[in-house]
Amino acid sequence: MTRPVCVLVGPPGAGKTTVGLALAEALGVAFRDSDADIVAEAGKEIPEIFVDDGEDVFRALERKAVADALADHPGVLALGGGAVLAEETRALLMGHVVVYLELDLSTAVSRVGLQGGRPLLLSNPRATLKFLLDQRRPLYEEVADVIVPATAAPGDIVAMIREALKELAAQ
Numbered sequence: 163m164t165r166p167v168c169v170l171v172g173p174p175g176a177g178k179t180t181v182g183l184a185l186a187e188a189l190g191v192a193f194r195d196s197d198a199d200i201v202a203e204a205g206k207e208i209p210e211i212f213v214d215d216g217e218d219v220f221r222a223l224e225r226k227a228v229a230d231a232l233a234d235h236p237g238v239l240a241l242g243g244g245a246v247l248a249e250e251t252r253a254l255l256m257g258h259v260v261v262y263l264e265l266d267l268s269t270a271v272s273r274v275g276l277q278g279g280r281p282l283l284l285s286n287p288r289a290t291l292k293f294l295l296d297q298r299r300p301l302y303e304e305v306a307d308v309i310v311p312a313t314a315a316p317g318d319i320v321a322m323i324r325e326a327l328k329e330l331a332a333q
């Protein structure tokens with residue numbers, strides 16, 4: 163069993179997948195995304211899980227996917243935007259290096275407001291994103307060891323995270 167080098171959290175559009183892939187490549191480690199693990203386990207895409215089975219089933223799959231990946235992924239791990247809603251997931255994250263990609267509402271709307279594939283954002287994406295950001299900001303802050311601005315260029319975010327990982331390792 164091997165722990166992740168770091169775990170990325172943040173709202174939809176923060177760049178967990180984009181930055182996570184680039185960070186993993188820079189570090190020469192594997193990248194894993196809990197959303198992709200859920201799709202593989204369920205055998206269908208996330209919007210289909212929400213429609214066919216409901217959000218509660220999705221969240222149960224997510225708690226299991228995150229716990230499994232935290233226990234056995236020696237690379238960079240990106241969590242789905244809502245994974246921190248689960249108290250048991252936040253408790254598990256206490257023992258890991260967690261990076262919060264912090265994003266403002268306008269940038270979140272411009273990045274994901276009109277993209278498909280995010281079932282929670284189907285109607286009124288701006289109002290929903292505002293609700294999600296307000297609800298989750300304290301939860302992301304609670305689990306984070308490092309907070310980086312998700313509005314920077316991906317390469318700069320990767321550099322900031324690498325620097326922070328070095329500092330944490332030296333402590």
Ligand SMILES: Nc1ncnc2c1ncn2[C@@H]1O[C@H](COP(=O)(O)OP(=O)(O)OP(=O)(O)O)[C@@H](O)[C@H]1O
Binds near residue numbers: 176
């Ligand atoms: N630092 C960045 N600068 C500019 N655009 C970015 C940046 N990070 C991500 N993006 C863009 O924002 C969109 C969302 O990025 P991404 O899918 O990586 O976010 P996410 O945090 O994984 O979202 P989700 O929680 O829905 O999985 C993509 O179109 C991506 O290209």
Ligand SMILES: O=C(O)C1=C[C@@H](O)[C@@H](O)[C@H](O)C1
Binds near residue numbers: 208241243244245280
């Ligand atoms: O913010 C959320 O609650 C979600 C974000 C995505 O990563 C997916 O996990 C799913 O669409 C739910």
Ligand SMILES: [Mg+2]
Binds near residue numbers: 178179180197240
């Ligand atoms: Mg993603």
